[in-house]
Amino acid sequence: MANQNDSFIDEVTEELRRDRLYGAFRRYGWIGILVILLLVGGAAWREYTRAQDRAAAEAWGDEILAAEAAGDPAAILAVDPRGSTGRDALAGLLAAGAYTEAGDPAAAAAALRDVADHEADGTVLDDLAQLKLVMLNGTEMDPSERDAILTRLSRAGGPFELLALEQKAVALIGAGRPEDAVTLIRQIQQKDGLTEALRRRLSEMMIALGVEPEPNDMPADTATAIN
Numbered sequence: 001m002a003n004q005n006d007s008f009i010d011e012v013t014e015e016l017r018r019d020r021l022y023g024a025f026r027r028y029g030w031i032g033i034l035v036i037l038l039l040v041g042g043a044a045w046r047e048y049t050r051a052q053d054r055a056a057a058e059a060w061g062d063e064i065l066a067a068e069a070a071g072d073p074a075a076i077l078a079v080d081p082r083g084s085t086g087r088d089a090l091a092g093l094l095a096a097g098a099y100t101e102a103g104d105p106a107a108a109a110a111a112l113r114d115v116a117d118h119e120a121d122g123t124v125l126d127d128l129a130q131l132k133l134v135m136l137n138g139t140e141m142d143p144s145e146r147d148a149i150l151t152r153l154s155r156a157g158g159p160f161e162l163l164a165l166e167q168k169a170v171a172l173i174g175a176g177r178p179e180d181a182v183t184l185i186r187q188i189q190q191k192d193g194l195t196e197a198l199r200r201r202l203s204e205m206m207i208a209l210g211v212e213p214e215p216n217d218m219p220a221d222t223a224t225a226i227n
Helices: 002-070 073-078 085-101 105-118 124-140 143-153 161-174 178-189 196-208 220-226
Strands: none
Touching: 002 073, 002 085, 073 085, 073 105, 085 105, 085 124, 105 124, 124 143, 124 161, 143 161, 161 178, 161 196, 178 196
């Protein structure tokens, strides 16, 4: 009899648990359903926005390529960036290159300044626009502005450190300070990350200044030919 009572009590207890579970589900189940719907809806929205961004980027790229092929810098600038400041900056850089090829350095400089003015200070596109502006204007640029830009861009670890240092050497040569230029060139040659093209340009500057480059400071093919 005791076993039957225990079994009966267990069945009743189990039934009560089920009733409580069903009651809780009826009362709070909608919360779980809502959470699931929100998760599914959020994932769907993310996929939708990614697809929209991808389509906008592809459309922008097609229009930019068409404008470049037409050789019309104004058409490049006229391409709708679709709300992206990065695309707008890239269009400005491309337009500056097109203006330079067309023999209009003033328009190229204006396009580069526009990129630098609209990009946040220290961003890659801002740095690139300012470096190109220095390379384009050279000695025609205000010396203090040129020096300030190159000092900032040549900071250690910066994306354009070596190219900015090269421009510093060019500025020293233009200022009639060849010995300082040679010293700086030798410092650049000791840095990591030099490309063969940059190494060649630095060696050519040394030769133009009447200084024979060390074999280790010359491009690999030139050093091999000499040896």
